[in-house]
Amino acid sequence: MGREAILKSIKENKPTGIPLPEIDLNNFIEDINLLEEFKEKAQVVGGTINELESSETIEDVIKKQYPNAKEIVDCSKKLTSLTSISISEETNPKDLQNIDLAIIQGEFGVAENGAVWISENSFPVRVLPFITNDLVLVLEKEKICQHMHEGFQLISERERTFGVFISGPSKTADIEQCLVVGAQGAMSLSVILI
Amino acid sequence: MAHAEKATEFNKDEAKVNWHDKALWYVREKRDKSAHGVIGWEHLRDVASGIKANVLSNLDNYLIEFEKNAQNNGIKVHWASDAKEHNEIVSKILADNNAKKVVKSKSMLTEECHLNPHLEAQGIEVVDTDLGEYIVQIAKETPSHIVLPAIHKTKEEVDELFQEHLGTEPSGGNPEYLTNEARKHLRNKFLNADAAITGVNFAIAETGGIVVCTNEGNADMGSHLANVHIASMGIEKIIPKEKNLGVFLRLLARSATGQPITTYSSHFNKPAKGKEMHIVIVDNGRTEQLSREDFRASLHCIRCGACMNTCPIYRRSGGHSYDATIPGPIGSILSPGKDLTKHSSLPFASTLCGSCSNVCPVKINIHEQLYKWRQVIVKDVKQPVVKKSILKVAGGVLANRKLYNFSGRMARFMLKYAPRFIVYSKLNAWGKARDLPEVKGQNFDQWYKVKRKK
Numbered sequence: 001m002g003r004e005a006i007l008k009s010i011k012e013n014k015p016t017g018i019p020l021p022e023i024d025l026n027n028f029i030e031d032i033n034l035l036e037e038f039k040e041k042a043q044v045v046g047g048t049i050n051e052l053e054s055s056e057t058i059e060d061v062i063k064k065q066y067p068n069a070k071e072i073v074d075c076s077k078k079l080t081s082l083t084s085i086s087i088s089e090e091t092n093p094k095d096l097q098n099i100d101l102a103i104i105q106g107e108f109g110v111a112e113n114g115a116v117w118i119s120e121n122s123f124p125v126r127v128l129p130f131i132t133n134d135l136v137l138v139l140e141k142e143k144i145c146q147h148m149h150e151g152f153q154l155i156s157e158r159e160r161t162f163g164v165f166i167s168g169p170s171k172t173a174d175i176e177q178c179l180v181v182g183a184q185g186a187m188s189l190s191v192i193l194i
Numbered sequence: 195m196a197h198a199e200k201a202t203e204f205n206k207d208e209a210k211v212n213w214h215d216k217a218l219w220y221v222r223e224k225r226d227k228s229a230h231g232v233i234g235w236e237h238l239r240d241v242a243s244g245i246k247a248n249v250l251s252n253l254d255n256y257l258i259e260f261e262k263n264a265q266n267n268g269i270k271v272h273w274a275s276d277a278k279e280h281n282e283i284v285s286k287i288l289a290d291n292n293a294k295k296v297v298k299s300k301s302m303l304t305e306e307c308h309l310n311p312h313l314e315a316q317g318i319e320v321v322d323t324d325l326g327e328y329i330v331q332i333a334k335e336t337p338s339h340i341v342l343p344a345i346h347k348t349k350e351e352v353d354e355l356f357q358e359h360l361g362t363e364p365s366g367g368n369p370e371y372l373t374n375e376a377r378k379h380l381r382n383k384f385l386n387a388d389a390a391i392t393g394v395n396f397a398i399a400e401t402g403g404i405v406v407c408t409n410e411g412n413a414d415m416g417s418h419l420a421n422v423h424i425a426s427m428g429i430e431k432i433i434p435k436e437k438n439l440g441v442f443l444r445l446l447a448r449s450a451t452g453q454p455i456t457t458y459s460s461h462f463n464k465p466a467k468g469k470e471m472h473i474v475i476v477d478n479g480r481t482e483q484l485s486r487e488d489f490r491a492s493l494h495c496i497r498c499g500a501c502m503n504t505c506p507i508y509r510r511s512g513g514h515s516y517d518a519t520i521p522g523p524i525g526s527i528l529s530p531g532k533d534l535t536k537h538s539s540l541p542f543a544s545t546l547c548g549s550c551s552n553v554c555p556v557k558i559n560i561h562e563q564l565y566k567w568r569q570v571i572v573k574d575v576k577q578p579v580v581k582k583s584i585l586k587v588a589g590g591v592l593a594n595r596k597l598y599n600f601s602g603r604m605a606r607f608m609l610k611y612a613p614r615f616i617v618y619s620k621l622n623a624w625g626k627a628r629d630l631p632e633v634k635g636q637n638f639d640q641w642y643k644v645k646r647k648k
């Protein structure tokens with residue numbers, strides 16, 4: 001039924017011989033400071049930026065910014081004294097419903113839109129960055145690309161399971177176009193630049 | 195009911211119409227600001243349009259490639275010729291998994307297939323989890339916009355709905371309070387769902403993966419918590435290569451809301467361990483649209499909603515006046531392809547100003563297609579007497595230069611001297627909603643001649 005009929009109908013009705021265009025990246029050359037651009041965009045989309053001072057640790061920042069967080073999952077392995085709930089691929093995602101804070105290592109950031117790419121390799125349970133109340137992404141300052149074209153080059157060789165570009169906290173404007181931060185996903189997003 | 199009659203209904207509440215008009219124009223302005231901030235924006239649009247044209251010319255092969263790669267990754271692929279087959283496939287997957295509670299994220303395709311009533315009739319609970327869609331679901335309505343489903347509702351109306359359905363306190367329509375109450379309610383639904391249904395923004399032939407974009411995170415909350423994930427997609431959602439996403443993800447959110455990208459752009463390639471993932475590929479009239487040379491470019495649409503936000507008719511008539519799943523300019527070229535008689539008034543719900551085509555990120559020639567549908571419709575569909583006679587007269591007048599000049603002078607004379615009741619009579623639909631311009635004495639022709647002499 002469906003499959004053969006659909007493919008047959010497409011074959012009979014499709015136009016022919018339209019080549020796949022190539023993008024010319026020269027059109028997007030811009031003289032910008034990638035880090036500054038990223039920081040600006042990440043805040044425009046509602047995120048917070050923390051640039052680590054040389055005397056500070058990630059843990060200092062977390063303690064200061066989330067003094068009340070109790071249930072913490074640290075996938076970045078950057079915490080030393082704060083205890084982290086350990087999770088694995090076997091963890092039932094529903095057990096993460098009361099997580100206050102998740103810390104995940106970002107692979108790279110995108111300057112044009114403040115998005116950070118994270119892939120399943122860095123967090124064993126897919127729902128974690130969404131179900132956690134607050135989300136912290138740790139990102140190395142050097143790992144920022146200019147635009148999405150570069151972004152897709154960077155992930156072209158990955159093992160494809162699940163991955164996501166995250167730009168800011170979850171949000172909605174569905175009630176009279178008033179922007180409300182904290183819809184169904186994380187209530188806040190903070191990027192710690194190291 | 196024709197578009198104009200439904201639009202008249204919407205226009206009864208003038209304050210609301212004015213708000214609707216302004217709110218959408220504001221979104222359009224945000225889109226402009228965002229687009230102008232990207233150097234090479236027009237190149238992006240050109241390439242996007244070119245990729246989509248290539249997709250249509252190789253659609254069968256891309257779909258086969260997509261299916262093979264998805265299956266290799268452990269995803270189950272299904273094909274549905276029409277809405278009925280789609281709904282039956284979804285029912286069967288749910289029955290096989292003994293799923294009784296379903297959470298759904300935004301998918302215009304499942305709206306188009308009327309999936310919710312189909313599942314509800316089988317005793318399955320379906321909850322729409324995009325806040326806007328949740329609002330219209332409890333109001334027992336349909337989305338009036340593809341990106342902003344509840345744009346036709348005031349915050350006071352939402353407040354009342356939530357009091358009734360969620361037991362909230364009267365808040366005068368406080369958006370933060372209401373959103374947070376919905377969050378709590380939906381959380382519970384996510385945690386108890388047996389299956390999640392999502393739409394698909396892009397399906398990549400080269401990898402067999404799909405990308406779903408949301409701002410709320412609802413598609414991810416649903417699909418990662420439930421044991422079964424069903425993603426429904428129209429055949430036209432295919433793109434050839436993963437790197438093409440670079441083009442489309444740069445265009446989509448900027449065109450839709452002015453954001454540089456949606457909060458979440460989730461790339462699903464393999465089901466999580468111990469879970470099932472299904473993709474349903476749906477035709478439902480799309481191959482027929484593909485056969486219509488003049489209209490096939492409508493299948494390029496990436497559902498950003500920009501053509502709605504910019505359309506002067508849409509903004510002042512509301513999405514429901516189109517009486518179709520996809521309203522606005524793009525809906526007005528898609529719907530006649532599905533049911534020409536039912537939707538014959540839609541291609542006339544346009545000023546042909548071309549603003550839709552100007553903002554469309556994939557460069558669909560929307561206003562030209564509207565014009566082409568008009569030609570088809572005037573030939574094929576019985577027209578109301580008034581419209582027909584006006585078109586006939588107009589055709590005659592436009593064809594005859596002397597008559598054109600005379601009638602122009604006559605119209606200006608009438609505007610100046612005729613009593614109000616004639617100018618604003620029923621025969622002149624344009625006089626209904628606005629006052630016609632004051633006549634300054636000269637028309638362009640006369641003005642130009644005078645200027646040239648100087």
Ligand code: SF4
Pocket residue numbers: 449494495496497498499500501502524550553554555556557558560
């Ligand atoms: S037709 Fe173009 S502008 Fe309208 S929704 Fe589709 S992609 Fe967006």
